[in-house]
Amino acid sequence: MENLKPDELPNILPGQSLLGKEWHGLFETKVDFSSKHFKKAMLNLIREPNINSTVILRADILIEKDYFDKSFVDKSSDHIDLPNMENKENSVLTKNIDDTTVRTIPLNSDLKLLPALEIVRRIIPRNPFKDCIINQTCLLLQDSLNDDTEVTQSLIVYVAHLDDPVDIPFYLPCVKAVALFYDKGSLSVHYLPFDIEEVQEWKPIDRPVRTAYRLLKTCKKHSEGVMSGYEKRVNHDLIVPKEDFQNRYxxxxxxxxxxxxxxxxxxxxxxxxxxxxxxxxxxxIELWGQKYPSKDSFQFRDLGCGNGLLVYILIMEGYHGMGIDARRRKSWDSYPDSVQENLLEQVIIPSVLLRPHPAMSAVNPYLTDNGCIFQVPVPLKHIHDTNSRSLIDSNVPIMAYYSSATLLESPHVNTAEFPPNTFLIGNHSDELTCWMPLLRFPFLVIPCCSHALDGSKARFPPRKGKRNDKVQPTSFQSSSSYAGLVDHVEDLATQVGWKVEKEMLRIPSTRNAALIGFDCLNPETDGPFKSIYDVLAMEGGAEGWVENTMALSSRSPRGH
Structure with a gap:
């Protein structure tokens, strides 16, 4: 107790709660925000319970009855999915989730509070195989529902649909109900306990008391944020619904x-x-479920697949595809044969760098390559003849020469000439990032390290001024070099005719912007578009790509 700050000690626990004799107040604090700030903040917390607890993944709204509208609005959902498992042994834990009736609470009759909003939400924990999924009523009561009248008292109540304290999951305080009460100028937190005598034995360090303190602090912080005009900088779940993604995850x-x-x-x-x-x-998987009729109607290529983990997961889930990387990884040997045979150790050289220009092909349709010669430095360590190595001056570079024709025939080279039903994945694919939208296939790319089309490291300035209103505006607003890379890849994609969608992925990485190109823009309204040759010219060419890419196979793999 001596380590607790003064405001961490319950300051209204001994007295009777304003909410009634069955209730017990714990903490109260003075506040500057108004009831409208309190209401907006709390409605967000009702929909985003993960803000209050890291154990909680999300809440699905089952029933929503809004009494602010004079005609009464019922926004109840008629269908909510639970995470689906293939066998019953792996089924998620649930408790009384068939009970969706709005719960009521005892309340001091002297408080003239009117029901303003009734919500029943289903709380999904992050690990529903350990913590139960439950239903919970959330109530908003106010002393006025009239927009023209100032609200001086506002009450938020949470009631779990559980009647036995042993059923209350770990992520909730073990009480019948929790209430946060705004009373003009003050904010307080109250419990409706299962056992009144138990409350008298609570110490400031006990978990129910600490939880009440955190709930009050979070409510105050978010209400003050609303008052100061705080807006979220990043919006998730623009393409794939959060519930579908999280259930699949x-x-x-x-x-x-x-x-x-x-x-x-x-x-x-x-x-x-x-x-x-x-x-x-x-x-x-959820994106493809939207775009394709079946798993057999397309195939994927993970370019720069690294450890091959993503390829493994997708193939095990029944999808068809391959992963390609310049360097084999240790992990590859640990995967089943069905996965190993679809992991290719190849360097990727886009065919546009090796094939004849279309104008040349039109003149001579029998040409298969552009006749270019590429010289690639050979590290001395790759010369295995010790006698030859002793004769070589280490200061004199050794070169290997490759023609377009030999590269096109090499089993160690992949020219990205895939079947037409291919979907490309660029998961932190480094040098390939800017190439992804130029390869003529639908794609998802998650930019990471910034490289130009010649494979060299590069920095791109963030887009300035008015954005193209034909392109979905980004929710990733930053002046960082990463934002510049994301903007640049998006610009390359739109220049060649892709309609770009953007999603900030829910992944444990700060570099989580995903760019998706699946549909093409209308050339009559959004064009004209540029050819890949035009883009290469505008970007300063891709000379050096072959040399840089061939050299990758001699380097140690990076982290991915």
Whole structure:
């Protein structure tokens, strides 16, 4: 107790609660915000309970009855999905979720509060195999429903649809109901306990008391944020609904995470890579469910697939595709044969750099390559003849020469000439990032490290001034070099005719902007568009790509 600050000690617990004799107040504090700020903040917290507890993933709204509208509005949902598992042994834990009737509470009759909003939400924990999914009533009561009358008292109440204290999940305080009461100039938190005598034994360090303190602090902080005009800078779930993504993620995590983390072969952090790629797989699966009629109607290519984890997850989920990377990883050997045979150790050289220009092909249709010669430095360590190495001056570079024709025929080169029903994935694909929208296939790219089309490191300035109103505006607003890269990839995509969608992925990475090109813009209203040759010319060409890419195979793999 001596480590607690004065404001962390319950200051209204001994007295009778304003809400009635069954209630017990714990904390009260003075506030400057108004009831409208309180209401807006609390309605957001009702819809986003993960703000109050990291154990909670989300809330699904089952019933919503709005009494502010004179005609009474019922916004109840007729269908809510739970995370789906393939067998009953892996089914999620639930408690009394068939009970969707709005719960009521005892209240001091001297308080003239009117029902303004009644919500029944379903709370989904992050690990529903450990913590139960439950239903909870959320009530908003006010002393006035008239827009022209100032509201001086406003009450938010949470009531779990559970009647036995042993059923209350860990992520909620073990009480019948929790209330946050705004009374012009003050804010207080109250409990409706199962056992009145138990409350008298609570100490300031006990969990129910600490939880009440955090609830009050969070409510105050968010209400003050509303008062100061705070707006979210990033909006998620613009393409794939949050519920669909999170349900899929829970299912994938349950199936794969433990085995993958326990048997990690790379030197990198397994938890970061496993959970990030599970989240990306969940997003892709839900996205593809929107775009394609079946798993057999398309195939994917993960360019720069690194450890191959994303490829493994997608193939195990029944999708067809391959992963391609310049360097084989340790992890590849740990995957089933059906996955290993779809992981290719190849360098990617887009065909546009090796094939004849269309104008040349029109004149001579029998040409298959553009006749270019590329010289690539050869590290001395790759010369295995010790006698030859001893004769070589280490200061004199050794070059290997490749023609377009030999590269086109090489089994170690992939020219990105895929079947027409291919979907490209660029998951932190580094040098390939800016190439992704130029390869003529639908794509998802998650930019990471910034490289130009010649493979060299580059920085792109963030887009300034008025944005193209034909393109979905980004929710990622920043002056950083990362924002510049994201803007640049988006610009390249729109220049060649892609309608770009953007999503800020729910992955454990600060570089979580995903650009998706699936539909083409209308050339009559949005064009004219540029050819890939025009874009290459505008970007300063791609000379050096072959040399830089061929050199990748001789370097140590990066973290991904």
């Amino acid at each position: 829970i299912s994938l995590k349950r199936k794969y995470s433990k085995n993958l983390v326990d048997n990690w072969k790379e030197s990198t952090d397994p938890r970061k890579h496993v959970f990030e790629d599970l989240a990306i797989a969940a997003f892709l």
